[in-house]
Amino acid sequence: MTLTNIHLWTVEDYHRMIEAAILTTDDRVELLEGQIIEKSFQNAPHAATIQRASDYLRSLLSGRATIRVQLPITLPPNSEPEPDIALVRVDSRDYFEGHPRAKDIFLVIEIADTTLRVDPRKALIYARAKIPEYWILDLNNQQVYRYCNPAENNYQQETILVGDISVSLVIFPQVKIQVSSLFP
Numbered sequence: 001m002t003l004t005n006i007h008l009w010t011v012e013d014y015h016r017m018i019e020a021a022i023l024t025t026d027d028r029v030e031l032l033e034g035q036i037i038e039k040s041f042q043n044a045p046h047a048a049t050i051q052r053a054s055d056y057l058r059s060l061l062s063g064r065a066t067i068r069v070q071l072p073i074t075l076p077p078n079s080e081p082e083p084d085i086a087l088v089r090v091d092s093r094d095y096f097e098g099h100p101r102a103k104d105i106f107l108v109i110e111i112a113d114t115t116l117r118v119d120p121r122k123a124l125i126y127a128r129a130k131i132p133e134y135w136i137l138d139l140n141n142q143q144v145y146r147y148c149n150p151a152e153n154n155y156q157q158e159t160i161l162v163g164d165i166s167v168s169l170v171i172f173p174q175v176k177i178q179v180s181s182l183f184p
Contacts, residue, residue, distance in 0.1 A: 008034025010078050032125060034078040045139050045184070049111045050084050053137060053182040057087065060175055065106055066090050072099045073108070075129040081122060085109040087169075102129035106171040113139040123147050127155045132170045142183050 009017075014031045017023045028039045042050075050069060058067045065087040072080050073088075080099065087107040088100040095104075108126055126134045127150040134155065136145040143162045147155035148170055161167055166176040 006035075008078060009036060010034070011074055011080055014078075014080060030072075030082045031078065031080040032122070039082070043113065046111050046113055048184045049137060049139055049182070052184045053109065053111070054085050056181050057085065057177070060177065061087065061172065063090070064172060064175075066094075068100070073105060074099045074101050075125060075131075076102065079125050079129075081108075081125065083108045083122075084111045087171075102131060105129075105131045107131070107133045107135065107169060109135045109137060111137045111139065123155055124153065127151060127153065137182055139183070142180075144179055144182065 009031060011031065014023075014036070023029060023036070028041070029036050030039055031037075054067050054069050057065075061067065066089070068086045068088055070082050070084060071086070072082050073086055074080050085107075086100065086105055086109070088095075089104040089106070091100075091104070108122075108131055110122060123134050127147070130150045132148065132150065134147040136147075138145060141162075143160055144167075146159045146161055146167070147157070148159075149156035161179045164178060164180050166178050169175055169177065
C-alpha cells in the first residue's frame with residue numbers, strides 16, 4: 001500500500017493564496033484544520049433561513065453583539081471557516097485588522113439541509129477553540145441542535161430544540177430566543 005502525504009495549510013498560507021488570487025470568491029472554499037474544503041451551494045430555503053435567523057438575532061442583540069453572515073472567523077490552529085451566522089463581540093474597528101478570533105465569538109450557527117452530516121464535524125473545531133455555543137439549524141426537521149460546554153475534543157452538552165420553546169444564550173442569559181422564529 002502506498003501512503004500519500006497530505007500537506008496541511010496554515011491560515012497564513014491560505015491568506016497568501018487569496019492575496020495572490022490563487023483562491024477567489026468563485027472557489028467557494030474555507031480552511032478547516034489545515035485543509036481547504038469546498039463549501040456547498042445554497043438553495044433558496046437555506047438562504048431564506050440565513051436571512052430570517054440573522055435578522056431575528058440582530059433585533060434581539062442590537063448593541064450587545066455583532067451579527068456576521070457568511071464571513072470568516074480565524075480559529076486555532078489552522079482553521080478559517082465561514083459560518084452561516086456568527087455572533088461576535090462588538091468591535092468599534094469592525095475587525096479591520098483581522099477576522100474575529102475565538103475569544104471574540106459568542107455563538108456560531110450553521111444552516112443545514114443537505115449538509116447535516118458535515119456540520120457536526122465543525123463542532124469539534126469550534127469546541128477546541130472554546131466557542132461557548134454552536135447551533136445547527138436543521139431545515140428539514142425545523143429543529144436546532146444546540147452544543148454547549150466546550151471541552152478538548154467536543155461539546156459536553158447537546159440538546160435538540162423544537163417548536164415554540166424559548167432558549168437563552170450561554171453568554172446572554174437574559175435574552176430569550178424563540179426557536180420557531182429562527183425559521184421562515
